[in-house]
Amino acid sequence: MYNPTTSESLQREHSGGRPSREAAAQIRGRILEAARLLFLRDGYEKTSMDAISAELGMSKRTLYARFAGKADLFEAMVANVLERHLSALEEADLTGRSLREQLWEIADRLLASSLDPDMVALERVVTAEAQRFPKLAQLIQNYAADRTVGLVANVLRSGSGKGIAREQVHRDAKIFLGLMILPSLRGAVLGTEGVGTGTEGAALRQRSMDIFLAGAGYT
Structure with a gap:
């Protein structure tokens, strides 16, 4: 609901004054957070x-000054949620690890992100x-699929020490994600309990990793 810490910025805006860049970014962030809460719920x-206006205690004029309409705000919310999760994934330090260890770290982080309640919703x-x-x-493709595939492909290319063609490495990265992530994500979306977790889930991922590395020729 209404946050009194931003009242000064909102009063300035309602009186016709322009908020500072910092205040404008804060207002946009609050709008996206409220949109995330309501759209996903x-x-x-x-x-x-x-x-959304009622959730924020903010005028609709303030919303429409930043977003053309509900569809525009929905797309911005999707991009914002994806960006937060992907940025955290890309910050993983893989220095000094074997190829298998690097791939396992990426899969672990991506699985945790994919099974986050916000991402499932x-x-x-x-x-x-x-x-x-x-x-x-296209938004999902640009923000999630392309960047995630690119991250895995970079690890495969640098960690394998083999001169595999760029196109093939990208195909292999898609196969890796299909084996390691998509079944668990699909199960979570469908409401299957325990998908991707526990001893059996870990054993399946270990076996998937073995099959991928051997079958794709990275061992």
């Missing part, structure tokens, strides 16, 4: 700009709205 259809909402927002498929 209630879905796109049941979330309105009125509801986001996957459900985006899937439900894919036909309404065809641009979302």
